[in-house]
Structure formats: structure tokens, C-alpha cells
Amino acid sequence: MPRFLRPLTRTVTYTRWLHLLVASVFAFVCGAVYPGLSAPSVRDWVLVYVLPLPLLVLLATVPGVRRAEGLQARLMLFPGGHARVAGGGAEAGVSVAPSASWRDRGRTAVWLVLRLLLGLSVALVSAQLMAAVLELAGATAGRPVATVSPLPLPAPGWWCGPLVPVPLLVLWCVVEGAGRATAWAALVLLGPSAAERVAVLEERTERLLERTRIARELHDSLGHALTVVVVQAGAARAAGDAAFTERALDAIEETGRAALEDLERVLLVLREAEQPVSARPSLRDAERLFGAARASGATVDVTVRGPLESLPGPVSREGYRILQEGLTNVLRHCGAVPVRVALTVAAGRLHLEVRNELPTGAPNEPPTGMSDELPAGAAFVTAGAGSGLRGVRERAALLGGQARSGRIGDEWQVHVELPVA
Incomplete structure (x- = not known):
């Protein structure tokens, strides 16, 4: 035609x-x-x-x-x-x-x-x-x-x-x-009108921010759980000890159950279910992270100064995820090495520090994609593991904080500061 x-x-x-x-x-x-x-x-x-x-x-x-x-x-x-x-x-x-x-x-x-x-x-x-x-x-x-x-x-x-x-x-x-x-x-x-366009842009931005937050939640929670499970299974096989294997299986079960709870909570948010959603974990629940890391064979020394229970909800929740990412990368890239964690609330700021020993023969410079300007959240990572670093950078920046990481002698230090107010 x-x-x-x-x-x-x-x-x-x-x-x-x-x-x-x-x-x-x-x-x-x-x-x-x-x-x-x-x-x-x-x-x-x-x-x-x-x-x-x-x-x-x-x-x-x-x-x-x-x-x-x-x-x-x-x-x-x-x-x-x-x-x-x-x-x-x-x-x-x-x-x-x-x-x-x-x-x-x-x-x-x-x-x-x-x-x-x-x-x-x-x-x-x-x-x-x-x-x-x-x-x-x-x-x-x-x-x-x-x-x-x-x-x-x-x-x-x-x-x-x-x-x-x-x-x-x-x-x-x-x-x-x-x-x-x-x-x-x-x-x-x-x-x-101009006001309607602004409202639409704000709504679209809110949706994108929510999707980004959900993606970070899944990455941090499931990544940590899978890392712990893999490390526990490998350690149990290498140990050849029935008692150690039993403890490893208990840790795997507990970690898997916690990961399923986090996954269910995120899926409820995505489906916009009417039933109440369980609360997100905060630094008050940090002992769960320490227990999973210890069960994997790592020695975790924890120092807490100041009232963690007085932290605002957003700071405490984001601090938990940053700590989770830090311990996950220690287990993933350095194995069961001694780790020192310091949580300090002072002068209106939360200081979160993770230090771990580096494996023998580790390079003096961080791998490609890392620098001292990058945020905390990873102890020693390889190229391609930048999604966790980006997630922690976003978490710290969103709350007006800062993060740094770098090698100090034979240790790798991760330090994050978040304003409490």
C-alpha cells in the first residue's frame, strides 16, 4: 500500500x-x-x-x-x-x-x-x-x-x-x-507540569535506590554465607577429624539458615507482601558474624568501646554489612588467619576497623582496581572483586562517612568512619 x-x-x-x-x-x-x-x-x-x-x-x-x-x-x-x-x-x-x-x-x-x-x-x-x-x-x-x-x-x-x-x-x-x-x-x-516531572523523577530515583540497596543486601548476605560454607566444608575435609567436622556442619547449618532468612526478607520486599518484614541485622547482631568466622578456623579478637546499642538504626545496619563484607573477604582471600576487629563509638563517630594477617608472599601493592582511596569492606581482594568494594563505598558515602584500606607491615587494614548523628 x-x-x-x-x-x-x-x-x-x-x-x-x-x-x-x-x-x-x-x-x-x-x-x-x-x-x-x-x-x-x-x-x-x-x-x-x-x-x-x-x-x-x-x-x-x-x-x-x-x-x-x-x-x-x-x-x-x-x-x-x-x-x-x-x-x-x-x-x-x-x-x-x-x-x-x-x-x-x-x-x-x-x-x-x-x-x-x-x-x-x-x-x-x-x-x-x-x-x-x-x-x-x-x-x-x-x-x-x-x-x-x-x-x-x-x-x-x-x-x-x-x-x-x-x-x-x-x-x-x-x-x-x-x-x-x-x-x-x-x-x-x-x-x-514541571512539578509532575520532578515527582516522577523522584519516584524513579527512589525505585533505583531501592533496587541498588536490595542488590547490596543480597551480595553481602549471600556472599558471606557462601564463603563461610565453602571455607567450612574445605576445612572439615582437610582436618579429617570427626569432632571438627561436626562443628563445621553446625556452622554451615546456622549460616545457611541465616542466609535463607535474609533472602526471604529481600524477596518479601520485592513482592511487596503485606505481611511484616523481619528487621535487618545491625551491629547488635555482630556476634553472629564473629561466630561464623571462628567456626571457619579464623581467630577473631574483638574490641568494643562505646555504646553500640545507642547507634542510630541506619548507621548500625550499614556498619553490620560493612563488617560482614570485611570478614567475608578475609576468609575468601586469606583463609583462616588471625583477625582483629575494633568497634569504637566516640566523638560522634563510629570507627570500624578490621585487621588481618596477610599470607606469606603477598604483594606489597593491592591488586588492580584497589587503592588507599577505596573504601573498606575487603581485606585483600583480587581483581574482579570490586562489586563488594563499590558496595561498601556507597554505604559509607551514603551516610557521609569515609573508608580507607591498605597494607601496614604484614597486615591488611580496613578502616571505616561513619558519623553517628
Whole structure:
């Protein structure tokens, strides 16, 4: 089919036409009341165009009118998923929210006025062109027809037959052009306001932040659990001791159960379940991390100074995840080595430090992707393990804190400072 005739097969062409004809009904109703439509003159038609406008401006002050107009425009002016040619989501550019300001009401008033003027004009032109088609069809058969259309027509005869498509072609051009103009005007006048755009961006940002937080939770919790399980299983196999194997299996069971609880909590958040979600672990639950690390064969010395229970919830929870990441990377990359953990609350800040012995022959410089500027959260990592480091960096930065890591003699130090206030 030629490109010129392709709009004839699109549903949206006719829904736009209907949208314009519906707008003209209000003008015809007002015109029937005054000045009357029995034998309207040019002056009467001017009044039909002008008299409804104050009513439309007054109607536009109702906040819900903008919502109703937006829904109509979305459904009738843009192709939906059922259309032969999809609209590409253009209908999303039309707001369906009520008017929230006088600027929104003003734009709605301009839209209603434009829709009525354009709709009334299209309705009158459509009626005249359809009347011309009927008159030409009758004239082709040689029967004179009462003249309704003001358009000049030839005398009755067979030569009127080839002229029948001409009014139809003009009507199609008018309908297609007016429909496109109306759709463009809807995007301009019924589009979201600046406040609505800001609200949408804020909502989208909140969703992205929530997804990032959930991804960090899964990485920290499940990564720690799997690391402990792998280390415990390998140590039990190497030890060949029944008692040690029993303790390793107990540690694996406890770690796996805790990981399942964390996974269930995150999945409940994703599914937006109505049942209450269990609380996220905090530094008050840090003994669970220390116990899992000790069960893996590592010696963990813990020093606590200051009231950890007085820490705000966000600081305590993020501190727990940072500590978890640090101990996980010790076990993953250094094995069961002595670890020293210091938790200090002083001068309005939480100081979290993890130190561990480095394996013999460890390089003096950190692997690719690490530097002293990188945050804590990993004791000694290899290239490619940067997701944990990025996660800890984000956690520390989100709370206005800082983190550093580096080699000190034969130890690797991870130090994080988080403001308590």
C-alpha cells in the first residue's frame, strides 16, 4: 500500500476524528439554545463559536477536568498496543493527574478552547463534504438532489461519477491533518507540569535506590554465607577429624539458615507482601558474624568501646554489612588467619576497623582496581572483586562517612568512619 494511503488503515485516524466530533457536540448544544440552528446566518455561526468559550474556561478551573481530558487524549489520540502500528509510548507524554496549579488550569482552558474550535470546524467541513459526496452520487444517476452543500457542483450527468472521490479525498486530508494537530496540542497543553516531572523523577530515583540497596543486601548476605560454607566444608575435609567436622556442619547449618532468612526478607520486599518484614541485622547482631568466622578456623579478637546499642538504626545496619563484607573477604582471600576487629563509638563517630594477617608472599601493592582511596569492606581482594568494594563505598558515602584500606607491615587494614548523628 502506498505510504500516502497508509493512514486510512490505522484505527487512530478514526478515533482522532471521533475525538474532534465529540468536542463539537458541546458547541451545537449551546448553539441550539441560542441563537438557534434552524436557519443560522454567518453571525449565528460566529456566536456558536464564541458563546461556549467562557463556559469552557470556567470548566477548566475544576481540577478533575484535566484528568478526564488526559485520559480521553491517551485513549483516542495515540495508537495503543492493539493498533497495527504501535505509538511508541507517545501517550505517556499526556498527564492524567488533576490540575495542581493555576498554570495547569490555564493550559487546560487553552486545550478545551482549541479542541472545541478545531472540532466544530472539522464537524462542519465533514458534514459539507459528505453532503457533496451524496449530491454527486445522485447527480451521476441523473436525479437532481436538493442542494445542501455550498460547494459548486456540475449539472447532473455521468461525468459527476469521477468527481465523487474528490470530496472524500479532501475529507481524508482534513481529518488526518486535524488529528495530527490535535495530538501535538495534547502533548504540549496536557503534558506533565514541571512539578509532575520532578515527582516522577523522584519516584524513579527512589525505585533505583531501592533496587541498588536490595542488590547490596543480597551480595553481602549471600556472599558471606557462601564463603563461610565453602571455607567450612574445605576445612572439615582437610582436618579429617570427626569432632571438627561436626562443628563445621553446625556452622554451615546456622549460616545457611541465616542466609535463607535474609533472602526471604529481600524477596518479601520485592513482592511487596503485606505481611511484616523481619528487621535487618545491625551491629547488635555482630556476634553472629564473629561466630561464623571462628567456626571457619579464623581467630577473631574483638574490641568494643562505646555504646553500640545507642547507634542510630541506619548507621548500625550499614556498619553490620560493612563488617560482614570485611570478614567475608578475609576468609575468601586469606583463609583462616588471625583477625582483629575494633568497634569504637566516640566523638560522634563510629570507627570500624578490621585487621588481618596477610599470607606469606603477598604483594606489597593491592591488586588492580584497589587503592588507599577505596573504601573498606575487603581485606585483600583480587581483581574482579570490586562489586563488594563499590558496595561498601556507597554505604559509607551514603551516610557521609569515609573508608580507607591498605597494607601496614604484614597486615591488611580496613578502616571505616561513619558519623553517628
